[in-house]
Amino acid sequence: MTGPVDGPVKIIKADRVIDGLGGPAREGVALVLEGSRIRGVIPNSQIPDDGEQVETYEFPGGTVLPGLIDCHTHTNMPGDGRKGEEVDAEDEDDTRLARSLRNVRLALETGVTTLCDNGAWNSLGFTLKEKLRRGEVTGPGVLVCGNPITRMRGHCWFMGSEAEGVDGVRAAARNLLDLGADFLKMMTTGGSTLGTYPYSPAFSMEELGAVVGEARSRGVFTVAHARCTAGISMAVEAGFDMIAHCVFARPDEAYEFDPRVAERLIEKRVWVNPTLAIWQSKVRLLRAKAQQEKLTPGEEMELAKGEKGTLERRDECRRLRQMGARFVAGSDCGWGVYPFGYFAREVQALGEVGLSSLEAIAAGTSDAARALNIFDKVGSLEAGKEADVLVVRGDPARDLSALADILAVFKAGQKIETG
Numbered sequence: 001m002t003g004p005v006d007g008p009v010k011i012i013k014a015d016r017v018i019d020g021l022g023g024p025a026r027e028g029v030a031l032v033l034e035g036s037r038i039r040g041v042i043p044n045s046q047i048p049d050d051g052e053q054v055e056t057y058e059f060p061g062g063t064v065l066p067g068l069i070d071c072h073t074h075t076n077m078p079g080d081g082r083k084g085e086e087v088d089a090e091d092e093d094d095t096r097l098a099r100s101l102r103n104v105r106l107a108l109e110t111g112v113t114t115l116c117d118n119g120a121w122n123s124l125g126f127t128l129k130e131k132l133r134r135g136e137v138t139g140p141g142v143l144v145c146g147n148p149i150t151r152m153r154g155h156c157w158f159m160g161s162e163a164e165g166v167d168g169v170r171a172a173a174r175n176l177l178d179l180g181a182d183f184l185k186m187m188t189t190g191g192s193t194l195g196t197y198p199y200s201p202a203f204s205m206e207e208l209g210a211v212v213g214e215a216r217s218r219g220v221f222t223v224a225h226a227r228c229t230a231g232i233s234m235a236v237e238a239g240f241d242m243i244a245h246c247v248f249a250r251p252d253e254a255y256e257f258d259p260r261v262a263e264r265l266i267e268k269r270v271w272v273n274p275t276l277a278i279w280q281s282k283v284r285l286l287r288a289k290a291q292q293e294k295l296t297p298g299e300e301m302e303l304a305k306g307e308k309g310t311l312e313r314r315d316e317c318r319r320l321r322q323m324g325a326r327f328v329a330g331s332d333c334g335w336g337v338y339p340f341g342y343f344a345r346e347v348q349a350l351g352e353v354g355l356s357s358l359e360a361i362a363a364g365t366s367d368a369a370r371a372l373n374i375f376d377k378v379g380s381l382e383a384g385k386e387a388d389v390l391v392v393r394g395d396p397a398r399d400l401s402a403l404a405d406i407l408a409v410f411k412a413g414q415k416i417e418t419g
Contacts, residue, residue: 007035067113067388072330079339104139155191
């Protein structure tokens with residue numbers, strides 16, 4: 001350990017280190033941090049026992065890996081089962097902002113050191129990011145889209161950025177970019193918002209292309225919310241960088257995997273964010289309730305629908321994986337009954353559809369960073385990158401559930417107090 005020191009040196013020792021790049025865990029090594037940056041990974045035999053002043057953190061039985069990256073969250077949302085329309089009607093912006101501040105802190109404490117806010121009310125996404133930048137609150141690095149661009153009364157219309165027509169969506173995109181959006185999200189189909197239809201496209205190809213063009217002119221990436229096959233296909237052909245949900249469904253609402261659309265998605269190297277865990281969250285809740293009491297007929301129908309949908313999502317993701325699709329982990333937490341603090345469930349879900357444990361970890365670290373255009377800063381344990389680090393008990397390369405057993409979190413080299 002030689003060379004100039006740009007800040008306090010910290011050494012993190014555990015049983016193994018996973019660098020996030022997809023390779024196997026390394027044993028007998030330690031991670032060295034210098035100030036807010038990673039200095040490197042060194043053999044334990046090279047750890048100094050005198051001379052240079054260092055802080056040493058030891059975690060017997062643990063694993064060191066990069067801080068996790070959640071590509072899909074809604075920080076304004078409570079994850080308590082309330083629909084977006086209810087949060088719109090019942091909460092004011094100050095309540096939603098306060099919730100965002102709590103949610104991002106909880107995300108950080110549970111190992112998420114970077115996240116994307118994929119849709120907030122009004123200017124709240126930008127306000128959240130500014131508060132974090134100023135150090136007024138502690139949280140992960142946050143990338144924001146502001147509001148998702150949606151058609152008039154389209155999915156999440158209540159957040160803002162309703163637009164129609166090529167000129168309308170282009171103006172919405174430019175406004176968000178001028179406000180500081182890190183990426184653009186477009187609701188290319190309907191969703192859970194009342195009055196919208198998830199099984200048909202919401203925009204024309206010309207409208208989609210206008211938004212992609214504006215994003216590319218500013219060097220930011222694009223995310224398409226797509227819950228039907230036609231929506232996926234149009235977003236892929238329009239040049240979107242990432243598909244959120246990526247549900248293969250026909251206009252009659254039936255599941256049908258389309259290999260031709262899948263081939264185009266893979267050919268164009270579009271990232272897939274399947275948001276699997278949120279589909280499982282209501283099923284998990286209803287199954288737990290059924291163990292305590294009898295479900296209502298409506299709940300039984302909802303559980304059966306959820307179980308069927310979960311199996312269909314797993315099938316399409318397994319097929320996509322077998323064909324060579326690139327996955328990133330994004331939870332959609334905050335929505336539905338999926339609260340913040342459980343991002344590990346999304347990484348686990350990716351491990352259930354054909355990704356190896358190390359590939360699933362990469363989907364929530366290095367591959368996520370690549371998809372978000374921040375791989376030069378975070379996503380792996382490499383020298384020079386920001387010292388965003390997670391330490392967990394056990395070995396997540398063998399059992400992904402270990403990601404939820406937090407021993408320590410470091411953000412920019414600072415150890416975070418966890419619950």
